Amino acid sequence: MNLLVFTKRVPATQEEEVRIVDDGKRVDLSKVPxxxxxxxxxxxxxxxxxxxxxxxSVTAISIGDAESDEVLRRAIAMGAQDGFLIEVVQExxxxxxxxxxxxxxxRKEVLPFDAIFTGVQxxxxxxxxxxxxxxxxxxxxxxxxxxxxxxFEAGHATVRRELEGGLQERVKVxxxxxxxxxxxxxxxxxxxxxxxxxASKVERKVFKAGDYQDGVANKIDVEKWIYPPSxxxxxxxxxxxxxxxxxxxxxxxxxxxxx
Amino acid sequence: xxxxxxxxxxxxxxFEERNLDSIGLCNLLGQESVLLVPQGDYAIKENCTDAIVxxxxxxxxxxxxxxxxxxxxxxxxxxxKAGAVIFTSSSSGGELAAYAAGHFDMPLITDVSxxxxxxxxxYKSYFSDKIFGEFxxxxxxxxxxxxxxxxxxxxxxxxxxxxxxxxxxxVPAGGARSFVEYVEEEKGEVDITKADFLLSVGRxxxxxxxxxxxxxxxxxxxxxxxxxxxxxxxQWLPKPRQVGTSGKTVKPKVYLAxxxxxxxxxxxxxxxxxxxxxxxxxxxxxxxxxxHYGVIGDANKLRDKLKDxxxx
Numbered sequence: 001m002n003l004l005v006f007t008k009r010v011p012a013t014q015e016e017e018v019r020i021v022d023d024g025k026r027v028d029l030s031k032v033p034x035x036x037x038x039x040x041x042x043x044x045x046x047x048x049x050x051x052x053x054x055x056x057s058v059t060a061i062s063i064g065d066a067e068s069d070e071v072l073r074r075a076i077a078m079g080a081q082d083g084f085l086i087e088v089v090q091e092x093x094x095x096x097x098x099x100x101x102x103x104x105x106x107r108k109e110v111l112p113f114d115a116i117f118t119g120v121q122x123x124x125x126x127x128x129x130x131x132x133x134x135x136x137x138x139x140x141x142x143x144x145x146x147x148x149x150x151x152f153e154a155g156h157a158t159v160r161r162e163l164e165g166g167l168q169e170r171v172k173v174x175x176x177x178x179x180x181x182x183x184x185x186x187x188x189x190x191x192x193x194x195x196x197x198x199a200s201k202v203e204r205k206v207f208k209a210g211d212y213q214d215g216v217a218n219k220i221d222v223e224k225w226i227y228p229p230s231x232x233x234x235x236x237x238x239x240x241x242x243x244x245x246x247x248x249x250x251x252x253x254x255x256x257x258x259x
Numbered sequence: 260x261x262x263x264x265x266x267x268x269x270x271x272x273x274f275e276e277r278n279l280d281s282i283g284l285c286n287l288l289g290q291e292s293v294l295l296v297p298q299g300d301y302a303i304k305e306n307c308t309d310a311i312v313x314x315x316x317x318x319x320x321x322x323x324x325x326x327x328x329x330x331x332x333x334x335x336x337x338x339x340k341a342g343a344v345i346f347t348s349s350s351s352g353g354e355l356a357a358y359a360a361g362h363f364d365m366p367l368i369t370d371v372s373x374x375x376x377x378x379x380x381x382y383k384s385y386f387s388d389k390i391f392g393e394f395x396x397x398x399x400x401x402x403x404x405x406x407x408x409x410x411x412x413x414x415x416x417x418x419x420x421x422x423x424x425x426x427x428x429x430v431p432a433g434g435a436r437s438f439v440e441y442v443e444e445e446k447g448e449v450d451i452t453k454a455d456f457l458l459s460v461g462r463x464x465x466x467x468x469x470x471x472x473x474x475x476x477x478x479x480x481x482x483x484x485x486x487x488x489x490x491x492x493x494q495w496l497p498k499p500r501q502v503g504t505s506g507k508t509v510k511p512k513v514y515l516a517x518x519x520x521x522x523x524x525x526x527x528x529x530x531x532x533x534x535x536x537x538x539x540x541x542x543x544x545x546x547x548x549x550x551h552y553g554v555i556g557d558a559n560k561l562r563d564k565l566k567d568x569x570x571x
Contacts, residue, residue, distance in 0.1 A: 011386075014462070014520065017543055018389045027390065095367060096360065125385055127369050132324070132357025141435040142324055144354040158439065163270070163350045164504050166444030173436040180354075184492035219366035219400065223380060223393040228545070234537060234553030241564045244554055248536065248565070251552060255534050257456035257513045258480055 001056035001152070003047040005117040006102060006131075007040040007075055009068040010124045024224040036071040039119025043181035045188040047117050048079035050152050057081040059111070063088060063098055069204055076199035077191045083204035086212070093125060094218040099133035104212035106138065115157070116178045120145055128180070135178035143173055144180040261342030261401075263290040264334060265308065266327070266355065268347045269318045271441070274301045276408075277352075281345045282307055283411030284404065287374050290342045294422070295334060297321035305421040315428035319438035322351045324358035326432050331359055333427060341401060348405040350505075360403040366396040370523075372407040387522045388545040407523065447499025454483035455512045459502055459529070460558075462489035463518030463539065469559060470495050473517070476562050479569040485509070487519045503528040518558035521546025 011032040019028040047058045059082040060075030062068040072083030086105055092098050106116070116135075121128035128144070135142030147168060148160035155175055160168045162182050237244045252258035263285035268275040274296070285292040285308070292308035297318045303311075312334060320326045335341065344359060346352040348370050360367035373382030373391070380393045381404065396402040451457060458477045460470070477484040484500065491501040502509055503525045514532035518539060519525060526549050529535065537550035538558045547553045554561060 013386045013389060015541060017541075018386050020390060027385075095357075099361060123386070126387070127367070128353050129357040129360065129367055129369055132354060133361030133367070136324075136328070136358045136361025142354070142358050143436065144357070145350045160442060161350065161354075162505055165508070166498070166501075166506060168442040168444070170439040170442055171436055172439055174434075177436075183488070187494060217397070219397050220368055220394050220402070221397050223378075223395055225385075226391050226393065228388055228391055228548065231548045233547050234535075234550035236553045236555065241556075241561065242568075244556070245561070245564050245568050248552075248554070249568070251534070251536065252456075252480070252513060255513050257482070257511075 001050055001054055001114045002112050003051060003056065003058050003115050003117060004106070004111060004113045005040070005044050005047045005058060005060050005075065005080065007044060007060050007062050007071045008037045008119075008122045009034050009062065009064050009071045010037045010122050013124070020225045020227065024226060027225055034067065034070075036074050037119055037122045039121055039123070039181065039183050040071070041119075041188045042183050042185050043117040043119045044075045044078050044080060045186050046149065046181055049186065050149070052079065054152070056114070059084060061086065061102075061105070063092070063101060063209070065091070072204050073196050073199045074191055076202050076204075077195040078189055083202070085204060085206045086209050087206055088209040092216070092218070093222070094220050095125075095127040095129035096133055096219040097216050099130045099137060100216045101209060101212055102130065102134050103137040104214055104216070105207065108212060109207075114154075114175050115152075116176070118178070118180050120180045120182045131178050131180035138178070141173045141177040142180075143171060143177065145182045146179050147182045147185050149185075261290050262293050262338060263288050263343045263345060264331075264341035265292060265294045265345045266352075267294050267296040268349060268352055269297055269299055269301060269321065270351070272299060272301055272318070274303050275347060275349070276412075277347045277349060277406075279412040279415040280406045280408050280410050281347055283414035283416075284371065284374060284406050285343070285345055286414050286416060287376060287411065288343055289376070293334075293338070293341075295330070304417065306418045307415065308422050309418060311422045311424045313424065313426050314430060315426060316430055316432065320430070320432045322355070323433070323436055323438065324355050325436050326430065327355050328359055328362040329433070330427070330430055331363070333430065343401055344403045346403070346405045348407045352405050356403050356405045363403075366400050366402040367404075368394050368396070368402055369405045370407050371404050372410045374411075384523065387520065389543065408527065444498060447497060449483055449500070451483055451485045451500055451502065452507050452509050454485075454509070456480065456482040456515070457485045457502070457509060457511045457513070457532075458482040458515050458517065459485040459487065459519060460490055460496075460517050461487040461519030462493075463520065464490075464558060467493070467495045472559075472562060472566070476566050476569075479566060482515065487525045488522070516546055516550070517562065519546055520544045521549060
């Protein structure tokens with residue numbers, strides 16, 4: 001099995017404040033640390049597991065600036081054989097533009113593959129769309145929200161999709177196909193600093209996005225960034241830890257859930 | 260006048276309630292509304308849209324992206340290209356929308372939660388609701404949209420006269436992907452939907468080793484322990500304890516959220532709780548917008564303090 005996995009380096013905004021600047025025209029991420037997109041971590045792990053079981057190779061591909069080499073090193077440390085960087089001058093936000101660039105790259109480089117994996121979504125823009133657009137452009141079957149792979153054999157796969165409320169559906173799909181992998185499908189392996197250091201000795205190939213621009217254009221424009229409207233929000237409990245705890249227990253008593 | 264095409268989500272014979280948000284947005288767009296659904300024996304208001312196209316296929320074919328693009332092609336052939344194609348923002352809605360956008364080379368905006376009519380601006384969340392972008396399809400091209408549930412249902416309304424109903428048959432069903440069966444989640448040792456008091460933990464607690472102390476606090480408070488998606492993904496708590504759209508929807512008397520930032524999918528699963536108390540060290544965490552009471556601080560420290568106090 002030859003598997004291509006698209007991975008993205010994203011700002012880790014979970015614990016950080018996101019600042020809108022220049023009168024809503026720009027989002028300042030200069031103080032935010034970056035990391036591998038969580039969903040892609042699961043996708044790389046799943047691909048590596050398949051190849052460990054049935055042979056073949058995993059190629060991690062990232063569209064981004066030179067810094068995105070970081071997520072390729074990490075993927076190699078997890079077990080990918082190759083890392084390809086499609087280096088862009090300017091970040092392409094529109095999922096259509098990213099997917100078209102990915103499509104042009106896969107076609108022009110004539111990469112052999114049995115399946116392409118992506119994460120369901122990236123943590124930053126959360127469009128959850130690149131895999132689906134790419135599949136349609138390649139004319140291949142697409143399965144999203146993949147939460148379990150039951151069988152992965154030459155020519156076909158049986159996978160489970162996550163639906164709502166704990167429900168899943170099992171689908172059968174011909175290969176090659178594009179799969180968008182949902183978080184929680186596996187427990188991604190731990191990657192040590194030593195492992196990443198070792199991985200950085202494996203050569204990663206760099207391609208220039210400029211060579212794959214046919215039809216790449218933003219189909220949507222962002223006019224402005226805004227903060228969500230405040231709904232008034234919560235009554236804040238303040239003071240020292242002691243008084244906050246007492247007040248909290250008082251609320252629980254008042255609501256009748258704690259005596 | 261152009262028309263807006265609403266792709267209705269029918270799952271296990273139910274016309275999903277979130278379709279009302281798609282209908283609502285279509286009404287706000289000011290276009291003739293055409294609802295596309297698979298044939299079936301489910302309830303649907305006859306005056307919910309201007310027209311209804313019933314496709315003579317099973318819902319599993321209708322929800323298959325490879326088949327859906329064939330169905331859409333038929334609609335476009337008959338009526339011209341739609342002014343907008345609107346899907347639900349769900350597991351299948353998102354899957355269908357991305358594939359359709361790629362297939363028909365249309366602009367795509369997902370998880371739309373607001374619309375500014377005069378300016379043709381769609382609001383979309385970034386960074387789990389920390390900020391929103393105001394998006395426009397470039398060159399005014401007709402977009403593919405997915406709609407956040409709960410956002411537009413108030414605009415769903417009713418039309419003055421019943422919808423014109425059309426039938427579509429003879430849709431070729433492909434074979435490259437096929438539905439096999441539904442798989443139900445395994446039953447948990449507790450049913451969190453029955454609890455009066457949920458103590459719910461999020462990724463911000465740090466690591467799995469913290470869970471046992473939260474279990475102890477839950478015991479002391481006679482609360483049931485639940486968690487947000489990242490906690491389940493990391494296998495700190497079992498899946499039946501997950502609160503959110505892909506887990507359980509809960510409505511306890513008190514929902515105490517500790518170190519949960521409040522992604523929309525989580526909020527959707529607990530927002531109807533009688534009383535929501537949120538503890539988070541980040542004052543900007545979206546969960547404070549939905550909570551009745553809030554504490555800005557380290558959840559683990561507050562947990563330990565509460566434990567000490569309760570043990571007296």
